[in-house]
Amino acid sequence: MTMTESPPSEAAESSAAPLPAVGGLYDWLTTSDHKAIGRIWLRFGALSLLFFSVIGVLISFERLDADAIDVFGGVNSYFQMWSLYRFGIVLMVAIPLFVGLATVITPMQVGSTNIAFPRAALAAAWGYVLGSLITVISVLSGGGWGALDGVSGDEADAIRLTLLGTGMVMVSIILGTICVVTTVVSLRTSGMGLTKVPLFAWSMLVAGSVWVLTLPVAIANIAILYIDLSGGAGLFVGAPNPSFDVYAQLAWILDQPAVYAAAVPVLGVAGSIIPVVAKGRQVSHEAMMILIGLAGLLAIGGWSQPFFGDERDTLVYIAFGVAALVPVLASLGGNGATLIAGEAPVGIPPAHMIGALGSMLLFLAATAAGALRVIDPLDLIGTTADTGVLNLVAVAAILGALGGWWFWAPKTDGRLFSGIQGLGAMTFLLLGGVLLGATDVIAGFVDTPDVLLASADDSLGDAMIVLSMIGSIVVLLGVLGALGAISLAYVKPGEADDDPWGGHTLEWATATPPPVGNFAEPPARVRSEAPLLDETPGDEGGES
Amino acid sequence: MFTTGFKFFFGLTIALAIGAVAYGYSTGGEHVGPVTLGWKGGVGDHVGYLVLIGGAFASACFAGIIVAFRDADPAAQSHYMGVEAIAPTTPVTGSFWPVVGAFGGAAMVLGLVLGPAVFVLGLVICSLVAIEWTMDAWADRATGDAEANKALRDRIMAPFEIPVAGALGVAVMALAASRIFLNATKLGAVVWAGLIAVAIFGLGILYAARPKMNKNVIAGLVLAVGVAVIAGGIVTAVDGQRDFEHHSEHHGDDHGEEHGEDHSEEGEASE
Structure with a gap:
C-alpha cells in the first residue's frame, strides 16, 4: 500500500511524465487513476443492480401464492434467494455504487490530483468484484446465510463460502472507503477547510466513517460464525446443521439503525445537485453538514444486535428510530428552501434532480416507517415492515447514486447521459420504490409475517403483496431504463462541455473527460464551499 | 509532520478500538471490561473482541512506525538530507500487484472451504504481493525521476524476482x-x-x-x-x-x- 500521498501542490511540481491514459484490459487491471478505479465499482455495481432487481421480482412473484408458485424449487431455496437479495442489494449494489461515485468525484471535489492510496483503491475494487462473485456463486451452489430446514455436507461448505465471500465484500468496502475518507481528510486543496468541503464529499466522509466503524463488527460476527460452523461447537448456531441462526446473527446490518448508513450519501448527492439546479448557493451549508453528520451518527448500528440481546424495546433503540427522521426531514427542508431561494428554471426537471429529490423522499419514507416500526404497541417488528424499511432505504440509495451518476457523468464517463431516458428511469425508480417499500410497511400493520412463505391472513395484506410485486417490476423497468441509457451513451456519445450544469465545486473546473492528474494547474485558493461561484469575474466578495 | 499513512493507521486504530468496545458491550460485556481489556469485567464475545482489539493494536504499531521513520515524507526527508527544496515526487504508477493481491485474497477465502492447498497458495500470493507492493511504493517516491525509480527498484528486486520466477516457471x-x-x-x-x-x-x-x-x-x-x-x-x-x-x-x-x-x-x- 502506498503510505503517503503528495499534496496537490507538490504533485503539480513533479517533473515526471503524466500517467498513461486508461484503456484496455491491461489498464483496467493496473490503473492507478481514481476515475478508472471508480468506474470498476460503478460498472460492476450496475450489473449487480440488474441481477438483484431480477431476483427481487422473482421473490415478490413467489410471495403472491406460496402454495401454487414455486420459482426457486422449495422453501429452502426461497430463503437463500430472499437473504441473497437483502444482503446483495445493500452490500453489493447500494454501498458499492456510492463508493464508486465517490472514488471518481471526491478527489476532484477537494482539488486533489488523485485518490489517497490508489493501489489500495484498485485492490478494493477488484476485491469487491471477486467477493461478490464468490458470494453469489456459493449461494447458487446451495449456500446462503443458513437454511430454514437444516443442511449438511456440501451445503454447509457453501454456507461457509457465502459467509467468507460476504466478509470479502465488506473488507473491500472498508478499504475503498478508507481511501475516499483519507482523501477528504488529507488531500484537500489550499484553503479548503473541512467546513468548505462539498456536501457529497462530506456525506462520504460521514457515511464512510460509519461503514468503517460498523462493518468490522459484522466481520467479527462472520468470523465467529465461520469458526463455529467449522469447529462444530454450536455456540451460536444449531450445529451441526446451520439454521436460520446464521442469518439472524448478521441481520442487524440490514435492520435499522445500521441500514440507514447505506443511504446517508443521498443527503450529500442532493445537497450538491439542488444548489446547481437552483442556480444559487445552499441556504446554509454548515447546517446541512451538521444534519448529514447527525444522520450518520444515528445510523451507527453495531450496538443493536437482536441475536445476542434484544435491545429493540429499549429507550435508546426507540430514540434512535424516531430521531433518525429528523435530520432527513430537515435536510429535505433545507434543499427545498434552496430551490425556492434560487432561480430554478421552470419546465421539465433534469433527471439528476428527480434522482436527488426522489432519493431524499424515499429516505424520508424509510426513516418515517422506521419511526413507526420502533413504536412497540404497533407490533411491526418481525412483519413485512422490516423488508419495507430495507427496500425503501435500498431504492433511495440506488436512486441517489444513479442521480449522482447522471449529474457527474461528464466526469465519470466523459459524456452526458440522455436526459429524457434518465427522467423516465428515475421516475420509474421513485414510483417503484414507493410501491415496493410502502406496501410492505402497510402489510406489516396487518401482521403479514416476514421471511416465511406464509400467506397474509388479511385481504389488505394480500393486496399489499400484489402491489409490492408490481413495485418490484416497476423498479426493474427503471433499472433497465437507466442501464440502457448509460449503454446508449457509449454507442452514441453526446457532446459534453466541461461544465454543462453551471456547477459550483472544483470537479467542474476540470476538463471533460478529466485528464490524468485532474487539474492542468493547481486550483486557486478556495474561499468558500462553492469555489466556482467565487471565481465569477468581477465578484471578489465570493457571492454570486 | 503526520503523513497520510500515519493518519490512515491512526484513524483505523481509533475505529477498531471503538468498534471493539461497542462490540464488547453489545455482546454481553460487563462493567468496564471492554474498556480495560477485560481487567475489570467481562469483554462480551471473546473472539470478535479479540479480532477488533488485535487489529487496533496492529494499526497502532504501523502508525507509530510510519511517524517514527518519516516513511516517504518528502519534507522530512529534505530536512534530514539537509537540503532546502522539497524533493519532487512522482505520481503513483500503475501496478499489477493490487489485482493479484485481490485474487490472492479470493484464493485464501476459497481455500478456507476447499482445502489447505488453495489457502496456502493464496497466502503465498498475498505474501509476495505484500513484498512487491511495499517495494513499488518505496521506489515510486525514491527520487523525482520515474526512470531512475524504476531502475532502482529493479536493481534491488530483480536478483530475487528472476530466480524465483525462473524456478516457478521450471517447476x-x-x-x-x-x-x-x-x-x-x-x-x-x-x-x-x-x-x-x-x-x-x-x-x-x-x-x-x-x-x-x-x-x-x-x-x-x-x-x-x-x-x-x-x-x-x-x-x-x-x-x-x-x-x-x-x-x-x-x-x-x-x-x-x-x-x-x-x-x-x-x-x-x-x-
Missing part, C-alpha cells in the same frame, strides 16, 4: 510435462519428450543464430511453447494417467533395488 513446466508423459503411452511419452526438447532446443538455436531478432517475436514463441505445454498438462491431468503394469508383486520389497525401472514407473504414477 510449472516440469509438472505440466510430467502430466503429459504420464497420460501418453510409453512410446507417446518418448515422442512428446522429444518434441518438447526439440522445441526448447530450437528456440535456443534461433536466438543464438539471430541474437538481434525482434524481442516480441522471441517472447511470442516462448509464450506459445509455454502455453502449449501448460495447456497440455492441464488437459492430460484432468484426463488422468495411463494404466501402468505392475511387475513388482512377485519380488519382495527387500529386492527393490534390483528392479529400479518398475519402481520408478510406480513412482511416476503416484506423483
